[in-house]
Amino acid sequence: MRRIRTVAGGAAVITLLAAATACGGGTSTDGGSESPKTLTYWASNQGPSIEADKKILTPELKKFEKQTGIKVKLEVVPWSDLLTRILTATTSGQGPDVLNIGNTWSSSLQATGALLPWDDKNFEKVGGRDRFVESALGSTGAEGKDPAALPLYSMAYALYYNKVMFKDAGIDKPPATWAELTEAGKKLSQNGKWGLGAEGSNLSNNIHQVFVLAKQHGADFFDASGKPTFTSDGTVAAVKQYVDMMAKDKIVAPGNAEYAQNQSLSDFSKDKTAMVLWQAAATTFKSQGMDDEEWGVAPVPVQSGTPGQGEQVNSMVAGINIAVFKNSKNIDGATEFVKFMTSDAEQKILCQTYGSVPPVKAAQDDPAFDRPELKVLRETLATSAAALPQVPDESQFETNVGNAVKALFAKAAGGAAISTADVKAELTKAEQQMASQ
Incomplete structure (x- = not known):
């Protein structure tokens, strides 16, 4: 994920985290959309370049638009900027509707109160908790709390x-x-x-x-x-x-x-x-x-x-999670988009393209995920990986x-x-x- 998350350093990031409030998508040129037929999506830079990610994701977003009538405005954010952008959005209220986060940030962002909790009701909207690999769910927030995000791409x-x-x-x-x-x-x-x-x-x-x-x-x-x-x-x-x-x-x-x-x-x-x-x-x-x-x-x-x-x-248990800003003006559309991105079919397409392991159980059955590289990654995730500390x-x-x-x-x-x-x-x-x- 491009795989590695480069966290922007310095006191500014820490101050933003400490000040973060339960704000989410709003109305701005960069923020979440109030229209039920539009969504904004911040995707993390997963491929070799931002342009490559746009080329990979745009046809899939068009597919979602055709299925649902909801248009998705895509921005691919470099890892060097992503955490700072997210923290700024939690304080300004001018964030996207849906965003990717590094799974190691789940507890920190959960503590801000800005992300939609995936309780039983919300899990049902995407087919249930049991669809996901349990180890991947282990990096979605603090233990004993509803996840702050859902697994999107698993890696080791x-x-x-x-x-x-x-x-x-x-x-x-x-x-x-x-x-x-x-x-x-x-x-x-x-x-x-x-x-x-x-x-x-x-x-x-x-x-x-x-x-x-x-x-x-x-x-x-x-x-x-x-x-x-x-x-x-x-x-x-x-x-x-x-x-x-x-x-x-x-x-x-x-x-x-x-x-x-x-x-x-x-x-x-x-x-x-x-x-x-x-x-x-x-x-x-x-x-x-x-x-x-x-x-x-x-x-x-x-x-x-x-x-x-x-x-x-x-x-470490590596991966990318997908989250929804709790104050998005289009929660229904946002959760529908998460359902699409974590569907069996999209998981097979996206994880195969990015060379990651699907955190959705049914998608792992595809022979594409049996090649030597992914066998090593799957074995590592199953037997010898540990989640980073899930602390605020x-x-x-x-x-x-x-x-x-x-x-x-x-x-x-x-x-x-x-x-x-x-x-x-x-x-x-x-x-x-x-x-x-």
């Missing part, structure tokens, strides 16, 4: 590797542990090419990677009560392990510290980088001229053994800890060694920022 992280570069380096299989990845990465980091791609300025990607590594170190960023535990030994070790791939192991290019929006996928597609950790990347590779035969896919490595639950978690301040977590990792990558790119004390200092700052917000 995988390790993508360049088969030709592996063969040339004498590596006969993808790494299964981080030690194997580091060893392979050093062999591959030669002659201006690099072993592993990263996106050090992509705050959400930073969070996704260190969250998984923290799980593998037996730690988490929040305790059972939702209190931040950013400076525990396990979380510090996780962040250091990730940043050391550039600072110590030298398998990530220093320039990756500035990457924030798919540049690592571009490097991979151009044979500049041999491995990348990403969510459902096949569509992007193809759009950039890379044949399917050129790359392989494997589960994200673990510290030892094989992926599973507990300390063998190797992905999750977006601040992504901003503060994401920026801490970004700062450490910037130091590493400048040639500095990163000590445990350096990591703890940045995470202490992030934890203090959480407490002051």
